[in-house]
Amino acid sequence: MKKTLLIASIIVFGITLNSCSKDSDDSGQYAYKVRMTDAPGPYDEVNIDLQAVEVIGSNGQTITLNTTAGIYNLLDLSNGISTIIATSDLGDVKASQIRLLLGTNNTLKLNGISYPLATPSADQTGLKINVTQTLNENVENNILIDFDANTSIVETGVGTYKLKPVLRTIVATTTGSIQGTITSVGSKATVTATSASNVVYSSTVNAAGQFQISGLPAGNYTFTATPKLPALPVTQVNVTVSVGVTTNIGVINL
Known part of the structure; x- marks a missing residue:
């Protein structure tokens, strides 16, 4: 009888320990929004073809956010104007990197004339921005990406331009x-x-x-x-x- 009670106690203890372990591993959910802004530039339009936004967590896991894909004229987002480009609920308390994935339909308009904006294939597969952001539960965590259109454009010849993205992140609360x-x-x-x-x-x-x-x-x-x-x-x-x-x-x- 004593042996039976001992075995039962061990089983109950094991179940309780396992349950507590799972509870302690739960990282919670962190509401996350990525916004984009820009500094003005001497162009009519600078259009980027945004396809997806990814976040790399502290454990190296890649999360693809719910992205509002499309063509964005960066010059519409200057002088404090910003727009939400992606949202999600993250299960990681830290964000270590953000990636913007671009398509091929990037253009520049200057003096009323539109030019293709050449984009290196490496940039299409992910513009990487390293961040050190600790997220908080029960609040809306925001990060602002400053996509500097003025310094991101390189003239490679007469009427030919290349996109060499210059980006930085801004945490508005700091x-x-x-x-x-x-x-x-x-x-x-x-x-x-x-x-x-x-x-x-x-x-x-x-x-x-x-x-x-x-x-x-x-x-x-x-x-x-x-x-x-x-x-x-x-x-x-x-x-x-x-x-x-x-x-x-x-x-x-x-």
């Missing part, structure tokens, strides 16, 4: 931004924000003279607007950026 307007809209000025540790963040000004530099860690920055010669740069020092806040520095006369 960064801020600087925005404003310049008066000389025809100057095609560039704008930069330089941190106290000499890290430079840049953007360009759109046709309306508006600009926004996003993804800035909190701190004080030296802001510079640089027009084409012979106009001279204008600098503002000690521009304060706070997390989750867009600092508007107003109208700048160039």
Whole structure:
């Protein structure tokens, strides 16, 4: 009888331990959204053919997100405008890499003329962006991809262009931004924000003279607007950026 009770106790203990082990391995579900934005560029349109978005978790597993595939004009997404390109519920608490998979229908429009935008096959199979993002349960985890159209276009000949993507990620909950307007809209000025540790963040000004530099860690920055010669740069020092806040520095006369 005692032997029977001992065996039964061992079986019950084993079942309980296994159940607890499974519970402790559950990683939960983390709501995840990927948004895309852009800095302005001196083109009419920069169109990318987005096919899929993937996330690589901390264990190396690849998850294909629910992607809104299609043609995106990056210049529609400048100066703080963004759009959701993918969503999903992830089972991993960390995201270590994001991949954008492009098709072949990428184009550039300049002065009303559309040109094919050559894309290396390696880029079509996945534009890789390394991230270090820890996700939280019961909240909406967001990440913003800044696809810099201006620096991503390489002119390879007369009327021939190649896409050499320049991307970075922005976690809105840990960064801020600087925005404003310049008066000389025809100057095609560039704008930069330089941190106290000499890290430079840049953007360009759109046709309306508006600009926004996003993804800035909190701190004080030296802001510079640089027009084409012979106009001279204008600098503002000690521009304060706070997390989750867009600092508007107003109208700048160039």
